[in-house]
Amino acid sequence: MPELLTQNYREQLATWIGKTCHFRLLYKISRDGCSAQTFHQKCDGQGPTVTVLYNTNNTIYGGYLSQSWNSNGGYINDPYACLFRLQYNGSSNPLKFQITKTANAGYGDSNNGPTFGGGHDLKTFTGTIIKSGNVFSLNGYVQNIGNSYNLNGQNANSVTNNNMKVTDLEVYLVQDGPGPRNLDKPWRDDSEWTSEKAQELKENLIDYKPVTEAKTTAANILLIGQIGAGKSSFFNSVNSIFRGKITSKACSGSFEHSVTTCYRQYTVKDFSSGKFLNFRLCDTRGFEEELALDAEEISFALDGHVPDRYQFNPMVPFTTDTPGFVRVPKLRDKIHCVAFVVDGSTVDVLSDKTRKQLKDLQIRMNHKKTWTNTGPSTHQRWDQLPRRNVPQVVLLTKLDKICPEVEEDVTNTFSSSSISHAVEKVAEMMGLPRAHVLPVKNYESERKLKNGVDILLMEALQRCLDFADDFIDEQLDSLALEEKTIKDRD
Ligand SMILES: Nc1nc2c(ncn2[C@@H]2O[C@H](COP(=O)(O)OP(=O)(O)OP(=O)(O)O)[C@@H](O)[C@H]2O)c(=O)[nH]1
Ligand SMILES: [Mg+2]
Numbered sequence: 412m413p414e415l416l417t418q419n420y421r422e423q424l425a426t427w428i429g430k431t432c433h434f435r436l437l438y439k440i441s442r443d444g445c446s447a448q449t450f451h452q453k454c455d456g457q458g459p460t461v462t463v464l465y466n467t468n469n470t471i472y473g474g475y476l477s478q479s480w481n482s483n484g485g486y487i488n489d490p491y492a493c494l495f496r497l498q499y500n501g502s503s504n505p506l507k508f509q510i511t512k513t514a515n516a517g518y519g520d521s522n523n524g525p526t527f528g529g530g531h532d533l534k535t536f537t538g539t540i541i542k543s544g545n546v547f548s549l550n551g552y553v554q555n556i557g558n559s560y561n562l563n564g565q566n567a568n569s570v571t572n573n574n575m576k577v578t579d580l581e582v583y584l585v586q587d588g589p590g591p592r593n594l595d596k597p598w599r600d601d602s603e604w605t606s607e608k609a610q611e612l613k614e615n616l617i618d619y620k621p622v623t624e625a626k627t628t629a630a631n632i633l634l635i636g637q638i639g640a641g642k643s644s645f646f647n648s649v650n651s652i653f654r655g656k657i658t659s660k661a662c663s664g665s666f667e668h669s670v671t672t673c674y675r676q677y678t679v680k681d682f683s684s685g686k687f688l689n690f691r692l693c694d695t696r697g698f699e700e701e702l703a704l705d706a707e708e709i710s711f712a713l714d715g716h717v718p719d720r721y722q723f724n725p726m727v728p729f730t731t732d733t734p735g736f737v738r739v740p741k742l743r744d745k746i747h748c749v750a751f752v753v754d755g756s757t758v759d760v761l762s763d764k765t766r767k768q769l770k771d772l773q774i775r776m777n778h779k780k781t782w783t784n785t786g787p788s789t790h791q792r793w794d795q796l797p798r799r800n801v802p803q804v805v806l807l808t809k810l811d812k813i814c815p816e817v818e819e820d821v822t823n824t825f826s827s828s829s830i831s832h833a834v835e836k837v838a839e840m841m842g843l844p845r846a847h848v849l850p851v852k853n854y855e856s857e858r859k860l861k862n863g864v865d866i867l868l869m870e871a872l873q874r875c876l877d878f879a880d881d882f883i884d885e886q887l888d889s890l891a892l893e894e895k896t897i898k899d900r901d
Contacts, residue, residue: 414439414816415465415579420497420505424461424585427493427507428475434461434583435815441579445540445547450524450582454480459585462525464535467546468572469501474517474527475585481519486529489516494527494560496570506570512559524551525582528559533571535580549575598831602866604822609862612869613652617681619876620689621747622883628743630690630879631676632872633712634806635772636752637765638697641808643670644853645752646677646692649872652865653681653688657854661694671696674712674721690876693746696723698768706775711736713776713801715744742886747879749776751805751841755850756812758833758840766840773841776801800885802878805837805848806871821852821863849874 414436416424425432437460438453454460456479463473477491494508510516515529524535534551553567553575567573621630634642643661651657661677664670676691695712708729711717718735730736737744751769777798811818814829824830830850838845849871852864 415581416463416583419503420471423497423505424475424495427495428459428477428491428585430587431589432585432587433589435586436581436819437584438582439579440540440547440577440581441542441545445524445536445542445549445580447520447522447524447536447538451480451482451521454525454582454584455482455519456480457584461583461585462527462535463497463581463583464549464571464577465579465581466572466574467576467578468574469498470496470572470574471498472496472533472571474525474533476517476527477585478517480517480525482521484520485518486515487517487519488514492516492527492560494533494556494570496565499569500572506563506565508560508562508565508570510559511561515559524549524580526551528555530555530558532556532558532560535575545578546576547578547580549577549580551575597825598828598834599825602822602825602870604863604866606862609865609869612866612873616688616690616869616872616876617653617684617686621876621880622887628689629678630747630876630883631693631743631745632690632875632879633693633695633709633746633749634752635695635709635749636697636769637754637757638670638699640697640752640754641806641853642697642752643694644855645750645806645808645851645868646694648851648853648864648868649692650677650679651854651860652868653679655682655860657857657860663855672723674717674719674723676719690872690879698772706772709772709776713746713749713799715740715746742883742890745886746801747882748875749801749803750849750875751803753805753807753837754809755807755830755833755837756809758807758813758836761840769841773803776803800882802882803841803843803847804871804875804878805841805843807833807837807848807850808853810850810852810867817852821861821867824850824867 416434421434437457438450443449458479459477461473461475463471465471474494475492476487476489478487478489490513492510496506498504512529518526518531523537527533532555533553536549536551540547540549553571553573556567556570634645636642643663646661647659647663650660662670671694675694677694678691679688681688711729716737717729718737721735810824810830813833814827816823817827817830834845834848834850838848851867851871
């Protein structure tokens with residue numbers, strides 16, 4: 412549900428308020444329901460707010476209080492309060508009406524919605540209002556407008572059309588500073604948030620098959636990253652989409668050490684068709700700042716030597732002698748795309764150590780260690796080893812923690828400047844193109860699936876599979892070339 416206050420009107424309000432500020436939506440009757448109780452739950456004690464009404468004459472009006480709302484049943488004193496009109500009968504026509512009786516600027520009462528002035532000048536509603544069609548007929552009034560605010564010759568009709576039938580009423584918190592304002596132009600503009608789009612993505616993923624000549628039954632995506640970044644939650648979220656309800660097969664949570672202790676190659680089943688999908692999400696343990704990263708273990712996983720359900724043990728590294736070591740892995744055992752899972756809310760505060768770990772890991776995984784009969788050949792410098800060329804992407808998780816607008820609604824992802832900033836920063840840190848940074852929000856506390864969340868997750872997954880396909884293709888080409896060389900030689 413989009414916020415209705417346009418950028419121009421935000422700037423107008425900021426000018427009247429007299430400082431650089433931005434607006435965070437606290438309450439919106441078309442989203443939260445129109446009830447005094449909900450209004451007070453969401454707005455009491457929060458700080459300065461603007462209340463904005465959108466009536467059926469296309470007139471936009473409301474009031475500003477620099478003091479918090481409360482439910483004490485008394486007047487709120489505020490020398491900085493004002494009422495205002497932003498738009499009249501569809502035309503922008505901003506007017507500010509300064510407070511005259513400061514002791515009666517607002518009225519905080521648990522039975523009433525936002526109420527301004529003694530008398531009152533603008534009373535929005537009492538109790539609960541049920542929507543009819545898309546209109547809320549508010550039971551408040553404006554006929555006493557001008558009692559505590561200076562109308563400068565205007566009246567109830569010229570400010571509000573005397574009309575309390577509204578399509579929406581929003582209360583925004585006024586926060587200091589320019590803030591993470593939404594961009595006028597989305598930073599990625601090819602997104603569609605319809606249920607048709609979700610269905611299309613879902614069908615494409617159900618139909619997905621890696622290149623058949625390879626007899627590769629499934630594309631393998633390795634999830635790798637810091638503890639608590641959201642690796643297991645990403646699998647759980649994808650699994651939930653195809654399960655049709657929220658599930659949490661992989662353990663997730665927040666602990667000092669990695670919650671995931673076992674290497675799992677998770678498959679996903681589409682419950683509506685009973686079909687298994689042709690990709691595997693390979694979940695690993697998270698790396699810790701204080702523990703040296705076992706790049707060798709990850710190299711083994713990349714090349715398909717690590718068996719499903721291998722129990723990680725930080726004290727005992729994975730070697731060729733580890734039970735279950737896959738000696739002659741096929742292309743289908745290998746990792747076809749690596750997804751670095753990065754907690755978006757930590758991008759600005761990632762320690763140098765973690766950045767270095769990520770970077771080292773990335774460099775190491777680009778190069779393949781070769782093997783002799785007795786095991787891995789030593790004395791080789793990483794940077795002189797043949798390249799592995801496994802495609803790399805970043806799954807940027809916890810978008811909801813980066814930007815309040817996105818927390819409210821993930822469909823704001825591509826108009827959020829904070830998310831755009833995080834994507835750029837991670838792309839730069841990892842030396843990857845921006846298009847390889849895939850923003851997602853995992854399911855974590857929700858009880859129901861949401862279209863927007865599903866779309867972001869499925870788009871990210873589809874990108875990983877596209878990259879995996881490129882890699883499998885390339886591997887097939889080199890295998891064919893190798894076979895031909897051997898044949899020609901023989
Ligand atoms: N708000 C929010 N929380 C998330 C998101 N993704 C994961 N979480 C939470 O972050 C915590 C860690 O998530 P996990 O999925 O266990 O992380 P992990 O990367 O598997 O962690 P380890 O297995 O310990 O390495 C859990 O409490 C999740 O609920 C997200 O997109 N948004
Ligand atoms: Mg995990």
